Amino acid sequence: MQKATLNVSRIRQDFPILKRKIKGNKTLVYLDNAATTQKPIPVINAICNYYMNYNSNIHRAVYQLAEEATLEYEKTREKIAKFINAHSTDEIIFTRNATEAINLVSYSWARTNVEKDEKVVLTEIEHHSNIVPWQILTQEKGAKLEYVGIDDKGYLNIEEYKKYIQRDKVKLVSVSHMSNVLGTIMPVKEIIKMAHQKSIPVLIDGAQSVPHMPVDVRDIDCDFLAFSAHKMLGPTGVGVLYVKREILNEMPPFIGGGDMIREVHKYDTRYNDLPYKFEGGTPNIADVIAFGAAIDYLNKIGMDKVREHEMDVTNYAINAIHDLKGIIIYGPSDVNNRGGVVSFNIGDIHPHDLATIMNDHGIAIRSGHHCAQVLMERLDVAATSRASFYIYNTKEEVDAFINALDEARRLFRI
Amino acid sequence: MSDDIYREIILDHYRNPRNKGKLSNADVSIHDNNPLCGDEIDIHLKVEEDKIKDIKFEGRGCAISQASASMLTEMIMGKSLNTVKDLTKEDILENIGLINLGPARIKCALLSLKVLKLGMIKYYADKDPPSAMKLSDDTKLY
Numbered sequence: 401m402q403k404a405t406l407n408v409s410r411i412r413q414d415f416p417i418l419k420r421k422i423k424g425n426k427t428l429v430y431l432d433n434a435a436t437t438q439k440p441i442p443v444i445n446a447i448c449n450y451y452m453n454y455n456s457n458i459h460r461a462v463y464q465l466a467e468e469a470t471l472e473y474e475k476t477r478e479k480i481a482k483f484i485n486a487h488s489t490d491e492i493i494f495t496r497n498a499t500e501a502i503n504l505v506s507y508s509w510a511r512t513n514v515e516k517d518e519k520v521v522l523t524e525i526e527h528h529s530n531i532v533p534w535q536i537l538t539q540e541k542g543a544k545l546e547y548v549g550i551d552d553k554g555y556l557n558i559e560e561y562k563k564y565i566q567r568d569k570v571k572l573v574s575v576s577h578m579s580n581v582l583g584t585i586m587p588v589k590e591i592i593k594m595a596h597q598k599s600i601p602v603l604i605d606g607a608q609s610v611p612h613m614p615v616d617v618r619d620i621d622c623d624f625l626a627f628s629a630h631k632m633l634g635p636t637g638v639g640v641l642y643v644k645r646e647i648l649n650e651m652p653p654f655i656g657g658g659d660m661i662r663e664v665h666k667y668d669t670r671y672n673d674l675p676y677k678f679e680g681g682t683p684n685i686a687d688v689i690a691f692g693a694a695i696d697y698l699n700k701i702g703m704d705k706v707r708e709h710e711m712d713v714t715n716y717a718i719n720a721i722h723d724l725k726g727i728i729i730y731g732p733s734d735v736n737n738r739g740g741v742v743s744f745n746i747g748d749i750h751p752h753d754l755a756t757i758m759n760d761h762g763i764a765i766r767s768g769h770h771c772a773q774v775l776m777e778r779l780d781v782a783a784t785s786r787a788s789f790y791i792y793n794t795k796e797e798v799d800a801f802i803n804a805l806d807e808a809r810r811l812f813r814i
Numbered sequence: 815m816s817d818d819i820y821r822e823i824i825l826d827h828y829r830n831p832r833n834k835g836k837l838s839n840a841d842v843s844i845h846d847n848n849p850l851c852g853d854e855i856d857i858h859l860k861v862e863e864d865k866i867k868d869i870k871f872e873g874r875g876c877a878i879s880q881a882s883a884s885m886l887t888e889m890i891m892g893k894s895l896n897t898v899k900d901l902t903k904e905d906i907l908e909n910i911g912l913i914n915l916g917p918a919r920i921k922c923a924l925l926s927l928k929v930l931k932l933g934m935i936k937y938y939a940d941k942d943p944p945s946a947m948k949l950s951d952d953t954k955l956y
């Protein structure tokens with residue numbers, strides 16, 4: 401295990417919320433980063449700065465404020481294109497969140513490409529956002545939805561995957577890059593290669609991977625990639641859809657309205673160029689601009705370092721709880737194959753009860769089905785507790801979490 | 815604080831629930847869950863002369879939801895439906911001794927009452943309730 405080199409105490413100074421007290425005098429220990437991350441001062445300032453100094457609508461007006469706003473908005477697009485190594489900013493579409501990004505693919509691309517009896521292939525680890533859009537689509541089209549199974553650690557059987565992909569009539573493969581419950585990192589490069597041999601496009605749900613590890617769309621060669629700003633230091637209300645240009649060229653628009661048009665007549669419209677064709681209406685200007693500040697922040701640290709730090713903290717946490725009486729840890733035990741997400745159950749303490757006890761210690765962990773009920777059924781559990789880490793989490797915080805876990809075991813006499 | 819919530823009596827009802835199981839000759843059976851956290855409760859009722867002759871529940875979920883269901887069955891066993899229909903959120907919280915549950919957990923405590931109310935609506939759907947009884951179809955408790 402490589403030694404983490406992040407200057408975490410320095411980083412923590414950039415996150416005012418980490419000084420907050422909970423339940424009177426307990427310092428916040430925020431371990432729900434798979435749900436959303438906290439925001440550093442530069443991101444918060446970017447929002448303020450836009451509203452205080454150059455608030456205006458983008459892409460149309462010719463006065464200075466609008467020019468500045470347009471420039472800053474488009475700068476974020478450039479930063480994102482670079483961040484994931486896209487060929488061009490034309491391939492970067494802003495949405496509200498990763499969910500809307502997946503829905504955009506479903507409503508635009510899939511609606512024109514998936515026919516009756518054709519198939520969309522998912523896996524059992526998917527988040528609801530990568531299940532429900534495909535149910536809506538396949539029900540509407542009379543198409544089929546298929547799930548590739550996983551083993552108890554959340555690993556895919558790649559041979560089984562191959563069988564699914566090689567069957568006839570598979571039109572799309574959609575898979576999460578990293579499980580939000582198990583942390584399992586999926587072999588997306590292999591999956592994409594297999595799918596492309598059959599000319600099947602692949603959508604990667606990068607909501608959990610893009611914030612936590614380097615993701616290079618040209619290296620993995622995905623056709624679609626969806627992720628959310630708020631899970632990577634950015635504000636809520638901004639998501640990204642990357643689409644390969646040659647596919648995007650053929651896609652019909654998603655939301656009709658202003659900004660996505662070139663010219664509108666009574667009965668027909670010529671649509672705008674890429675990527676604006678897919679961004680109808682006034683977008684979330686302030687938050688897109690602030691997302692640019694979040695990307696800058698992550699770039700300054702380096703995504704390799706982010707990943708290293710999370711592996712270090714995750715490893716420490718898993719080792720610390722591993723031998724507790726009655727503990728079940730879900731997902732891979734080797735941190736090389738998992739992200740900084742640790743789901744577990746202990747004795748007969750229900751996750752909601754554990755989360756309540758943790759909250760009394762100022763510790764925020766998640767409990768429940770984590771929007772992955774298909775996976776929970778597969779694991780045969782109703783709910784799990786989940787601690788998930790990011791760049792500002794420390795081993796001392798893991799220790800506080802362990803102490804609260806001890807307190808829960810005392811209360812429940814385990 | 816947690817010490818007040820996870821008292822002996824709550825843990826006892828959680829681990830040794832009263833009236834848990836199926837009811838073979840139930841007049842009405844109802845299921846509901848908390849969509850956000852996944853707690854589940856089924857209630858089975860045997861009714862005789864508008865009184866609860868027997869009640870059983872099944873379920874899975876947190877200590878609060880399951881203990882609350884167990885304690886509710888004890889509270890209303892043998893009671894007339896006319897009394898039961900007026901049970902309030904406060905009655906339930908008092909019954910389990912958790913007056914100050916926060917908004918996140920109160921749903922857990924009240925799930926069984928919600929299911930019971932749904933059950934009564936279902937039970938009277940095809941029969942006339944006693945004349946004195948006004949059944950509200952509002953099961954929203956929080």
